[in-house]
Each structure stands twice: as structure tokens, then as C-alpha cells.
Amino acid sequence: MSGGQLRSPRHPGSIHRTANDVDATPHLVMGAALTMRVRKPLLAVGIGMLSHVVLDMIPHYHLAWIMGARGFALVDLALGICLTLVVVALAPVPWGSLMGAFGGALPALERVIAGQRYDFLERPPFGLPHLEAEPPWGVATEIAATVTALALAVRQRKYRRT
Numbered sequence: 752m753s754g755g756q757l758r759s760p761r762h763p764g765s766i767h768r769t770a771n772d773v774d775a776t777p778h779l780v781m782g783a784a785l786t787m788r789v790r791k792p793l794l795a796v797g798i799g800m801l802s803h804v805v806l807d808m809i810p811h812y813h814l815a816w817i818m819g820a821r822g823f824a825l826v827d828l829a830l831g832i833c834l835t836l837v838v839v840a841l842a843p844v845p846w847g848s849l850m851g852a853f854g855g856a857l858p859a860l861e862r863v864i865a866g867q868r869y870d871f872l873e874r875p876p877f878g879l880p881h882l883e884a885e886p887p888w889g890v891a892t893e894i895a896a897t898v899t900a901l902a903l904a905v906r907q908r909k910y911r912r913t
């Protein structure tokens with residue numbers, strides 16, 4: 752099935768997903784937070800991708816699934832990038848953290864570039880799950896994941912002399 756169609760989340764039996772909407776903020780920030788001390792770039796990318804898979808197993812909701820919410824998709828992306836830069840700035844190994852964020856976003860990036868509704872880890876042969884939940888809980892888990900990642904980042908921040 753080709754992606755790209757915009758369907759109403761409220762339409763019975765519809766699949767929320769389109770080719771272009773992502774939930775950038777939790778994936779970017781979690782990828783960055785988990786790899787703040789990782790010195791091997793490829794390992795950081797791998798950890799980021801793994802965190803993407805784990806987050807997708809937690810039922811969640813993409814704000815862009817609200818019909819016509821292109822603005823939300825941009826807000827999500829901008830917020831994700833801003834918070835990621837904060838995490839990278841706090842990281843003892845900023846480069847590792849940046850690569851982790853890249854790994855966290857990689858499956859979604861692949862999906863958007865390929866114009867697919869599901870990313871390569873969700874398509875055969877892997878067929879990994881992407882679990883969804885309606886608001887408010889689906890949005891609450893997105894926020895919880897982001898806050899958890901930020902808390903992790905604060906805990907792991909590099910030592911600062913005062």
C-alpha cells in the first residue's frame with residue numbers, strides 16, 4: 752500500500768499513519784540522551800535506532816494525525832531539534848549524542864524519504880510494531896518519553912566547574 756494519504760484518525764478502521772508525519776521530538780531527544788557518553792559514532796547510531804524501536808512499542812499518538820495539522824508537524828520537528836541541541840550541549844560527548852539523535856530519527860527519515868507509511872524496521876522482513884493510542888493517553892506517552900529523556904540528559908550532563 753502506498754503512503755501519503757491523509758486520513759482522519761477518527762474514521763473507523765483508518766490507519767492513522769501517513770508518509771510524512773513523524774513524532775520527531777521523543778525519538779530525537781531520547782536518541783540524544785541515551786548516547787551522551789558514547790564515543791563510537793556507529794554505536795551511538797545503533798543505540799538511537801534501538802531506542803526508536805522501543806519507543807514505537809509504547810502506544811502513542813502523532814500530533815500530525817490531527818487532520819490538516821501540518822503546523823503541528825513543524826512544531827514537533829522544531830521542538831525536537833531545539834531540545835536535541837540542548838541535550839547535545841549538555842553531553843560529555845556531544846558528537847556521540849548528535850549521532851544518537853540521528854539514529855533515533857533514522858527510521859522516520861527513511862520512511863519520509865521512501866514515501867512509505869511504515870519504516871524499514873516495521874516493514875517486512877522485520878515487521879516491528881508501531882503501537883498507537885488516541886489522545887489524551889497517546890499524547891501523554893509522547894510527553895512522558897520526552898521528559899524522561901530530558902531528565903536523563905540532566906543527570907548525565909558534563910561536569911561543570913563553578
Ligand SMILES: [Zn+2]
Pocket residue numbers: 774807811813881
Ligand atoms: Zn510513532
